[in-house]
Amino acid sequence: MxxxxxxxxxxxxxxxxxxxxxxxxxxxxxxxxxxxxxxxxxxxxxxxxxxxxxxxxxxxxxxxxxxxxxxxxxxxxxxxxxxxxxxxxxxxxxxxxxxxxxxxxxxxxxxxxxxxxxxxxxxxxxxxxxxxxxxxxxxxxxxxxxxxxxxxxVMRTSVIVRKDWLDKLGLQMPKTTEDLANVARAFTEDDPDGNGVDDTSGLIVPKWPGGINSNSPWDVMATWFGAGNGWTERDGELVPNFTTSEWLEAVDYEKSLIDNGWVNPDYATLDSASWNDPFFQGKGGIIVDVHSRAEVIRKLFKQQDPENFQNFVDSTGNLVGPDGEMHAHPTTxxxxxxxxxxxxxxxxxxxxxxxxxxxxxxxxxxxxxxxxxxxxxxxxxxxxxxxxxxxxxxxxxxxxxxxxxxxxxxxxxxxxYDPKMATEYEQTEYDERRAIEAADMEYAVFDEAAPYVSETYVLKGAQLDNIVSDARLQYLAGQIDKAALQDAIERWRTSGGDQIIAEINQLDQENS
Missing domain, CATH: 3.40.190.10 (Periplasmic binding protein-like II)
Structure with missing residues (x-):
């Protein structure tokens, strides 16, 4: 059972x-x-x-x-x-x-x-x-x-990009969420691999094994948009980030990437174990995940082309959101x-x-x-x-x-000791990764409710969160409209979510 x-x-x-x-x-x-x-x-x-x-x-x-x-x-x-x-x-x-x-x-x-x-x-x-x-x-x-x-x-978030595609199209590494959308568009529409065929996607997203606020690319983008990370403070109260206007703005941004065709069409079914494949095979050009994934992908290119592997992968850290501020997404x-x-x-x-x-x-x-x-x-x-x-x-x-x-x-x-990398290029990339992580730490947005254990959440939180997770995916796919997404968030609240919010805030007050 x-x-x-x-x-x-x-x-x-x-x-x-x-x-x-x-x-x-x-x-x-x-x-x-x-x-x-x-x-x-x-x-x-x-x-x-x-x-x-x-x-x-x-x-x-x-x-x-x-x-x-x-x-x-x-x-x-x-x-x-x-x-x-x-x-x-x-x-x-x-x-x-x-x-x-x-x-x-x-x-x-x-x-x-x-x-x-x-x-x-x-x-x-x-x-x-x-x-x-x-x-x-x-x-x-x-x-x-x-x-x-x-x-x-603590800081692992990275935007991993096909460097050869950037170079071919004369583009720079993205620094903002607007830049990310522009590069995703170019990687989809401007023939970055030069084969004359419309066969590439910008952003590669897999079917995520976790639900809401489980560090998926969608969750990372919500943090970039200023929605917080899991739970955030609004008007003196801790609330789930999906109850904020910034979260809805982020989901609209994510939906625009999908609606424009700038995300791999199989984002709802692509196995996360195969996440590297479209990038390595030249089917997509951007991954939002962790820095270590860039190292894994570099090794794949090194095995295939040891003389030129340094030309295919570049990476950066968190991106500046539409409010002009950096909201960096950390791990726990x-x-x-x-x-x-x-x-x-x-x-x-x-x-x-x-x-x-x-x-x-x-x-x-x-x-x-x-x-x-x-x-x-x-x-x-x-x-x-x-x-x-x-x-x-x-x-x-x-x-x-x-x-x-x-x-x-x-x-x-x-x-x-940190590891000694095999080549000077790989060592430089590793050292730059560490520098980016250290710089992003200044802007880390931690889950403000992370210490607290709500009894109601222990009993039914996972089922409640599925309401929002499923609704987000349905909205991204165009299966429901914005009103239905907001109805799902309200259903989370009335099905026990408001009690969770009350318990979290009571715990926060007791520990302040």
Whole structure:
């Protein structure tokens, strides 16, 4: 039977009760109440084909750094959420757990007192003190920090463009949403590939696997238009961005791109796994996604034409909206967090012992192990960057490192080595990407309701959001008119959305 938000919430309540109860009965990992922990047990996901072998060289070196034995239960990423629910409901809870998101199970357990409240203590540890307070707030549960978030790039949004088409048509990289429309028109109508056939599209958009405010190209454009990012403040109240006039203006802009034929005709069905194909095959010329996609596409061209691959791809960051302002679309800035269950870590003394362990795990030397590997074994340092060693042994270690990176927090900043790119051109593009991301951070528009968990949203938010997601797609496709789109937004409100707005604002007031 599929799990609904209601059944998940019920299961989470049982798991929370079991975990809190286990805190009263489980034995201390070090054998005594308040004693320091000799062994740190961890549950974490792995993304590769195989997890690291127990006692591998990375583990040994981390144990030397931290002075602790490390026992990791590696779980396939595909089944990690199920394993997390089982672990939280059982009596074999680790010292540290990777939690991948604010699921109903995690929230119920956290609010039931299953995990240590870290809100006021992390600042005592330099490597656990965040450099992005907005991200730590977003990763909290209603303002309470229950975990050390795993930092990811905050600013990733990119506009990726066929450079050879720009050059052929004498165009510049777009800087504004108006520029984007002009380039999309030219890429569709002005024969950018020079074959004399009307067979190209400007913007390439896939069928998006997520709903409203899931970082689709349509969501990014809404932020550019000043609609906010998820939730935004209007007249002193937090509201969903799709209730704003700027959001409707953005959707009209998106619809104009489609109506003019400047978007791939199969935008509603193109598999996101095949998103690169039209760009690489010369069928479309613009992608709005993340900077790393540009690197992936460059590699495709490099494999096809290693002598000239630098001529095909260019990229920039966020675009200036029609109000003349930059509203940059960020990620949440984190990918889950590390939590410390009270059932294994009984006292504040033990908590500080574990936090010191995690602080060391976030130090520069540990970050290098977790992100780069072992110098001289799978990488060398060239010009201050990590250059991969290309041997089977090195590649095996690198695969292991990709799993150990799941334990990296990097909240105080990434201080391991950046990668050494294969060519001077690729290195320049990588460095420019980082510079663009840093510049866009000044204009980042964060989701102002990200810290808050509405009970009504947990129960029915996903179904409600589908009302707006479906209506937007129908409006873009010309299947409904503007009035019907607005009716759908009103239906969201009357079906429970107004209650969600009330709960979010109550939480905001309580945490102000």
């Amino acid at each position: 599929p799990r609904t938000p209601r059944t998940l919430a019920a299961a989470a309540t049982l798991a929370a009760a079991a975990l809190v109860a286990s805190g009263c009965s489980s034995s201390d990992a070090a054998g005594g109440e308040g004693a320091a922990l000799d062994t740190i047990s961890i549950q974490a996901p792995f993304l590769g084909a195989q997890p690291p072998q127990q006692g591998d060289e990375v583990e040994k070196r981390l144990e030397e750094m931290t002075g602790k034995q490390i026992e990791v239960t590696w779980v396939p990423n595909s089944s990690y959420e199920d394993k997390t629910n089982v672990t939280l409901a059982g009596d074999q809870v680790p010292t540290v757990m990777v939690i991948q998101g604010k699921t109903p199970g995690f929230v119920k357990n956290a609010e039931a007192g299953a995990f240590w409240d870290l809100t006021d203590i992390l600042s005592d540890y330099p490597n656990l003190t965040t450099e992005n307070p907005e991200v730590q707030e977003a990763a909290s549960v209603n303002g309470t920090v229950y975990g050390i978030y795993r930092a990811r790039d 800035g984190y990918s889950g967090f590390l939590v410390i269950p009270k059932s294994q870590v009984r006292t504040e003394e033990q908590l500080r012992d574990v936090l010191q362990f995690l602080d060391t795990m976030a130090s520069k030397d540990a970050q290098i192990l977790e992100n780069n590997g072992i110098e001289g074994v799978n990488f060398t340092v060239v010009d201050g960057k990590a250059e991969a060693i290309d041997t089977p042994e090195a590649q095996a270690l690198t695969e292991s490192v990709q799993s150990w990176a799941q334990l990296g927090t990097n909240v105080a900043g990434y201080v391991a």
